[in-house]
Amino acid sequence: MTSDNLGRTSSYLQKEQGYREKALKMYPWICGRCAREFNSKNIRELTVHHRDHNHDNNPADGSNWELLCLYCHDHEHTKFHEHVLYGSTTEKKIAPATHNPFADLKNLLDKK
């Protein structure tokens, strides 16, 4: 089995290709956090995030997908890991700003 330099197997990449294509057809090419807009030239920097962080959960209606730019996506995962590791104690640390681009996510997490 072949894998790329991130250790991802070709079957993983194939699967990612599948939902990415669907998500890009379904949603406008805009980052869900910083509202950066994308076009065919830089679309590679727009990634598909899984709202429940389960990459195997790919419902056909796209409800588990969110389009995020590379930077916001990265932040999203850092935040998620903090959340998992430290629970609600990180909430204060994460959301101090008046303009908080991650307010939506906090609401989503609170809803669960």
Ligand SMILES: [Zn+2]
């Ligand atoms: Zn972004």
Ligand SMILES: [Zn+2]
């Ligand atoms: Zn993600």
